[in-house]
Amino acid sequence: MKPSLLVLIHLNDDSRAGIATAFDIVYAPDASLRDAAIAAHGATIRAVLTNGTTGLSAAEIDRMPQLELIGALGAGYENLAVDHARARAIVVVNGAGTNDHCVADHAFALLLAVVRDVPQLDQATRAGVWRDALPLHPNVSNKRLGIVGLGNIGEKVARRGAGFDMEIGYHNRKPREGSPLRYFDSVEALAHWCDFLVVSTPGGAGTRHLIGERVLDALGPQGFVVNVSRGSVVDTAALARALSAQTIAGAALDVYEGEPHPPEALLALRNVVLTPHVGGRSPEAIKASVDNFISNAKRHFAGEPVLTPI
Incomplete structure (x- = not known):
């Protein structure tokens, strides 16, 4: 039986x-x-x-x-x-x-989409708008990539970043033994250093709102944040304020607080890309x-x- x-x-x-x-x-x-x-x-x-x-x-x-x-x-x-x-x-x-490669793939898809403005360019093209009327967007390659949580997924994100000739740093509770990557002892310091901040740390009480106003301020007006960990890690209200005020350049989230309902504060913003927690699904x-x-x-x-x- x-x-x-x-x-x-x-x-x-x-x-x-x-x-x-x-x-x-x-x-x-x-x-x-x-x-x-x-x-x-x-x-x-x-x-x-x-x-x-x-x-x-x-x-x-x-x-x-x-x-x-x-x-x-x-x-x-x-x-x-x-x-x-x-x-x-x-x-x-x-x-x-079992799904590390899938999540890392999706993290980079989100990063490329938000930095290169892919969703907005798609809509503009469908509306008949030609490139000369559209703003320029930065490269992803040769930039500084910060990873919050250098576990199995974080390491795979780092390997993909290396393929884009990126300088890579990370934050964990303690340095990862044997890792050649640059270690930062706080998320705020990492955010201040990097151009793109990818969040792949576990969820739970210990990481709730780890990415809040101070970290987003440190990331700065040219910085982008990508979250493929858990929605609770990013303070949604602080993120909405930062995006609205252009304190940061953009955000791409596969996870968010209040799932499965997308955060209302982000829906009308142009500089955010959202997907419905599918990073680990293929x-x-x-x-x-x-x-x-x-x-x-x-x-x-x-x-x-x-x-x-x-």
């Missing part, structure tokens, strides 16, 4: 079919279905699949007495009650490394993430160590 799995996130048909080979699935990807699914099936659920945004609370964990495995499909797990799960000896895994990345979860689950229920524990 296959163990019961509660799925709290949207999955495509192929992903659901793959997971169904190992589990009996209870599918509740919407908030309206979630509580009812736990009420009806909580007594028999042995595994939960969620992600960092959707999470799983301590109270929900306690409604599933047989729960022994929790998986976060992507790398993030900021809204998952990890400590509470560990206290109950529940194994917690994530999808670390056919390749989703397949790798699902395959990783299935591998973790099979190992766990076979009594073997999991591959990507949190």
Whole structure:
């Protein structure tokens, strides 16, 4: 008999079919279905699949007495009650490394789009406006790239920056051992130094509004910020003020506070590019993430160590 799995996130048909080979699935990807699914099936659920945004609370964990495995499909797990799960000896895994290239690709797509003004140029072209009537926009190559969070994704962003002949610096809580890149001991110092600030740090209470008014002021009127981490890392109100006052040149966000609703304060601004938290989503990345979860689950229920524990 296959163990019961509660799925709290949207999955495509192929992903659901793959997971169904190992589990009996209870599918509740919407908030309206979630509580009812736990009420009806909580007594028999042995595994939960969620992600960092959707999470799983301590109270929900306690409604599933047989729960022994929790998986976060992507790398993030900021809204998952990890400590509470560990206290109950529940194994917690994530999808670390499965979508890093996809997120790094998207970070550079956003950077190129906002610096080179691609969305506005597309609209102008469709309206019949020729280049002579449009403002010039700077190069991306040969500039200074600052990375907030030099983890797996940050390192891949740095490698892409090197391909654009960029000078690269970064900020972590401490220097990354063995990294040849320039280290800055504060985000503010990094922002003051760089032309483009790419945010790829984990979410959570420790990084909430890390990118706020002081950092944006340090970035300056020629600077651009790109966020592919979590919406909570950037202070939306401070960003809107900076963009409106042209304290910074532009911003590109794949994540934002209040998801899935885009921030109203940014929608009317010309110097911002928004995408709906798709940085880690591609056919390749989703397949790798699902395959990783299935591998973790099979190992766990076979009594073997999991591959990507949190």
